[in-house]
Amino acid sequence: MIRRLGSAARLSTTEQHALRKLPVATRTFEAQQDIIYGDGTSLHSCVVLDGWTCCYQLLTEGKRQILSIHVPGDMPDLQGLHLPQPDFSMAAITRAVVAFVPHTTLRQLSDGSPTIAAALWRETLITAAIHRAxxxxxxxxxARQRFAHLICELYLRLEAAGLASDHTMWMPLRQPDLADALGLTSVHVNRTMRALRLEGLIDLRSRQLVIQDWAGLRALAAFNPQYLRLLDQVVSSSA
Amino acid sequence: MIRRLGSAARLSTTEQHALRKLPVATRTFEAQQDIIYGDGTSLHSCVVLDGWTCCYQLLTEGKRQILSIHVPGDMPDLQGLHLPQPDFSMAAITRAVVAFVPHTTLRQLSDGSPTIAAALWRETLITAAIHRAxxxxxxxxxARQRFAHLICELYLRLEAAGLASDHTMWMPLRQPDLADALGLTSVHVNRTMRALRLEGLIDLRSRQLVIQDWAGLRALAAFNPQYLRLLDQVVSSSA
DNA sequence: GACTGGAACTAACCTATGATACCACAACGG
DNA sequence: CCGTTGTGGTATCATAGGTTAGTTCCAGTC
Known part of the structure; x- marks a missing residue:
């Protein structure tokens, strides 16, 4: 399970060993349940082991904006390492299994190994690049372009994690979730989805999303996957 | 000048000394001129010493989205340290003086000192928090809330940097720039500004912005300054 | 087989914002 | 003194997307 931590970077065997020995506490959350509520102080970082989760912010009048979506292997909460009070909440989209690692041990680890620090740092920088997109x-x-862009991003991330192939993926986000991620209403998400379906770009039924025309979808979104850094070599530490 | 680097964190004197000795090359850019163009590989990080700059992404059809705005003291490009190919471009808003530090030396420095690494890392995490906002x-x-939120953010950042006070600030962003930052058209920025002026919230003339009703503006935006971390103590390194 | 509750989906209407086009003014140069 | 250029400002119309209020379609389950 925790091997996924190391898989994000190319580390020495001793460093991989140290990562494997990290004390973790795993916990299962039901769909829709809050994992972190953005008020208190966070003392742990987490890794999503199974299921999907998201980070969000609430506004007055109950509006919600989803900030990021996480699939197994992602580490959504690394920013807590150096900014202890989170500026967002985190919730499970599906039933999800999450592993928690205390900040203190993680900080010791990264203080001791610049390579590990750089790998974790890099993760947070990719998160920021996704924010920018x-x-x-x-x-x-x-709306159409936004939707197409999100699908392209999610599919490539899932494929890179070995969780999707053949332009087919599990899509547990419901229409209101998509609306909160895309800055739309669920009604308009529905309209937009129908448009994309009629154009022969995607087909979504019972949580299963098939991208029927990857090139078309990518062109519509003007999607450039570079920001996801799925193929990069990690910058070798100068130490 | 370079003292600003250290001012962002509380460092030991030896570490401050190392920062001061960094080799820097300063360069002046005219307003609107590109500082980084998001294609090549970046070998330097930069510090804004004077003037305002922004990061942006271009879309097909010439649309532009501004991703962040920087005032003197900001370090917009730290992400290049671990992700060498930037996913955005950077341009001067006003005439601007920018200092460049080679990634290699900065990486050596942060590999050698976990405290410096943490301080720089923390800067990138704050950038991400601003992205989330x-x-x-x-x-x-x-539109009104967005505009109000941006003004609140910029004013507090300028005030913290000692560049604004009395709810008065220099505002070099032109209406088309504001439009590209707020995801609006310049026409609608104009409408929105008039609305805020008529409500007695702000007054902007000849680059000088006066916030006439700070409480009202803050309430309109539902602004919570916590994400800017202007008052935080830096997390002490466990090393 | 009827009943429930949660999605997905639709339709009717409304509004915030976009698009286009134009005027006003100030700064500047010849 | 007159053009030119950039910027702010305004009006008019068009439209993407929001709002409200449903209906339809299931998968359970009693």
């Missing part, structure tokens, strides 16, 4: 989507793309 | 603005706030 979302900003651009929300600010300058219309 | 923008995502929420773009996704779930209307």
């Amino acid at each position: 979302w900003i651009t989507s929300l600010g300058r793309r219309d | 923008w995502i929420t603005s773009l996704g779930r706030r209307d």
Whole structure:
């Protein structure tokens, strides 16, 4: 399970060993249940082991904006390492299994090994790059393009994690969730999905999403996967 | 000048000394000029010494989304340390003086000192937190709220940097720039500004912005400054 | 087989924002 | 003194997307 931590970077065997020995506490959350509520102080970072989760912010009048979506292997909460008060909440989308690692041990580990620090740091930087892509989507793309962009991103991330192939993926996000991620209403998500289906781009039924025209979807979104850094070599530490 | 680097964190004197000795190359850019163009590989991080800059992404059809705005003292490009190919471009808003530090030396420095690494890492995490606030603005706030939120953020950041006081600030962003930051058109920025002026919240003339009703503006945006971490103590390294 | 509760889906209407086009003004140069 | 250029400002119309209020379609389950 915890091997996934190391799989994100190319580490020496001793470092991999140290990561494997990390004390973790796993916990299962039901769909929709909050994992972190953005008020208190967070003392642990977490790794999603199974299921999907998301980070979100609430506004007055109960509006919700989803900030990021996580699939197994993601480490959504690394920012707590150096900013102990989270500025967001985190919730399970599906039933999800999450592993928690105390900040203190993680900080000791990264203080002791610049390579591990760089690998974790890099994870947080990729998160920021994904944030930037979302900003651009929300600010300058219309509903169809936004939707297409999100699907492209999620599919490639799942494929890289070995959780999807053949342009087919599990899609547990419900229409209201998609709405909160895309800055739309669920009604308009529905309209938009129908449009994409009629154009022969995607087909979504009973949680199963098939991308029927990957090239078309990618062109619609003007999707450039570079920001996800799925193929990068990690920058070798100069130490 | 470079003292600003250290001012972001509380470092030991030896570490401050090391920072001061960093080899830097300063360069002046004209307003609107590109500082980084998001294609190549970046070998330097930069510090804004004077003037304002921004990061942006371009879309097909020439649409532009501004991702972040930087004032003197900010280090917009730290992510290049571990992700060498930037996913965005960076441009000067006003005439701006920027200092460049080679990634290699900065990486050596942070490999040698976990405290410096943590301080720099923390900067990138704050950037990500600002990204999240923008995502929420773009996704779930209307034009007036978005505008108000941006003004609150910029004013507090400037005030913290000692560059604004008395609810008065220099505002070099033009209406088309604001439009690209807020995901609106310049026409609608103009409408929105007039609305806020008529409500007695702000007054902007000839680059000088006066916040006439701070409480009202803050309430309109539902602004919570916590994400900017202007008052935090830095987490002490466990090393 | 009827009943429930949660999605997905639709339709009717409304509004915030976009698109286009134009005017006003100030700064500047010849 | 007159053009030119950039920026702010306004009006008019068009439309993407929001709002409200449903109906339909299941998968359980009693």
